[in-house]
Amino acid sequence: MRCYLNALSMISAIGADREEAFRHLSSGTTGLRMTEQFSPGQPMPLGLCSGVLPDIPLAAPYWHSRNNRLALAALQQLQPAVDNAIQRYGRHRIGVIIGTSTSGISDSENHMKHCAATGAMPPEYDYRLQEMGATSAFIAACLELTGPVYSISTACSSGAKALASARRLLRAGICDAVIAGGVDTLCHLTVQGFSALEAVSNEQCNPFSVNRKGINIGEGAGLFLLSAEEAAIELAGVGESSDAHHISAPDPSGAGAIRCMQAALLDAGIAPDAIDYLNLHGTATALNDQMEARAVSTIFGNQIPCSSTKALTGHTLGAAGALEAAICALALEHGFIPRHVWDEQPDLTLPTVQLAQGQAATSAMEYALSNSFAFGGNNISLILRKHS
Numbered sequence: 001m002r003c004y005l006n007a008l009s010m011i012s013a014i015g016a017d018r019e020e021a022f023r024h025l026s027s028g029t030t031g032l033r034m035t036e037q038f039s040p041g042q043p044m045p046l047g048l049c050s051g052v053l054p055d056i057p058l059a060a061p062y063w064h065s066r067n068n069r070l071a072l073a074a075l076q077q078l079q080p081a082v083d084n085a086i087q088r089y090g091r092h093r094i095g096v097i098i099g100t101s102t103s104g105i106s107d108s109e110n111h112m113k114h115c116a117a118t119g120a121m122p123p124e125y126d127y128r129l130q131e132m133g134a135t136s137a138f139i140a141a142c143l144e145l146t147g148p149v150y151s152i153s154t155a156c157s158s159g160a161k162a163l164a165s166a167r168r169l170l171r172a173g174i175c176d177a178v179i180a181g182g183v184d185t186l187c188h189l190t191v192q193g194f195s196a197l198e199a200v201s202n203e204q205c206n207p208f209s210v211n212r213k214g215i216n217i218g219e220g221a222g223l224f225l226l227s228a229e230e231a232a233i234e235l236a237g238v239g240e241s242s243d244a245h246h247i248s249a250p251d252p253s254g255a256g257a258i259r260c261m262q263a264a265l266l267d268a269g270i271a272p273d274a275i276d277y278l279n280l281h282g283t284a285t286a287l288n289d290q291m292e293a294r295a296v297s298t299i300f301g302n303q304i305p306c307s308s309t310k311a312l313t314g315h316t317l318g319a320a321g322a323l324e325a326a327i328c329a330l331a332l333e334h335g336f337i338p339r340h341v342w343d344e345q346p347d348l349t350l351p352t353v354q355l356a357q358g359q360a361a362t363s364a365m366e367y368a369l370s371n372s373f374a375f376g377g378n379n380i381s382l383i384l385r386k387h388s
Contacts, residue, residue, distance in 0.1 A: 218314020
């Protein structure tokens with residue numbers, strides 16, 4: 001069974017919807033801004049979502065998190081397609097799978113500050129705010145869906161894993177449509193945690209540069225409605241692997257990344273030279289870029305245009321895999337290759353890959369590949385295909 005992306009929505013530092021995101025991607029304009037919001041006394045670039053988020057329509061206090069409000073904003077962009085799916089298939093045949101790494105932790109942080117100051121949690125506190133399954137359950141509750149509902153929390157691969165899981169539900173005949181993707185919001189825990197790992201840059205991140213200093217963290221949402229109903233963009237290939245090399249560092253050989261890209265190509269039934277664009281995981285950490293350059297060079301050589309879009313959006317963690325799949329879908333839909341934004345100072349110790357510098361693309365683009373490589377060596381590659 002083929003699996004199609006019938007609708008998509010995206011919210012990040014580069015835009016509140018797909019049209020605004022496309023404009024920023026086309027021009028290579030970053031959405032990162034310097035702030036001390038999550039790191040007092042230590043300004044750093046963060047990919048914050050701007051604009052007013054919708055109010056939560058459900059009364060129970062455990063739904064009222066910023067993560068759910070961001071999810072709701074993305075869901076509203078899918079509403080016409082979702083309403084059509086509900087009418088066509090029924091609420092019991094639609095699933096929800098959401099990837100996240102933070103859920104409502106940012107709201108719980110504020111409650112814990114209140115507890116530290118007063119000795120008691122505020123009355124609105126509920127542990128369920130920060131359950132990893134909260135956002136998928138929230139979406140299902142808003143839509144009164146009764147199909148399978150669960151979340152995936154595998155760090156930076158979560159959003160992409162949700163899409164792969166949605167395809168499995170469709171192919172197994174368990175669902176006729178699935179709302180899937182990733183949602184993550186910024187919080188002190190992630191910003192301070194990555195700072196403690198010395199993985200955060202105090203400048204705009206600089207993937208694959210000799211001057212790279214680490215990541216910029218962001219927040220965002222990427223949601224899709226997937227089904228077997230034919231649409232312009234197909235989820236044509238999925239490849240997954242697990243390094244089990246280190247809790248936070250990738251296998252420097254790139255073996256796991258190579259395996260999952262090869263598996264995605266095999267699943268899609270195509271050769272490496274069929275890929276027209278590759279969205280790199282591209283975190284701008286020394287170890288990731290070294291490993292990924294090695295892996296990409298091994299399979300594709302220097303022939304495929306590549307870019308990391310994290311210098312525009314920030315690393316949106318649990319949402320990254322879904323958000324970057326949405327970027328690949330936009331690239332195929334509009335026939336453009338997102339520019340690799342960096343200082344153009346290559347690290348000569350890395351294998352050479354073709355970093356896209358705004359070269360003209362073509363409407364004949366057919367395949368795009370997106371990499372997501374997470375803590376613990378939890379790797380996934382997605383291949384999207386444009387149907388004419």
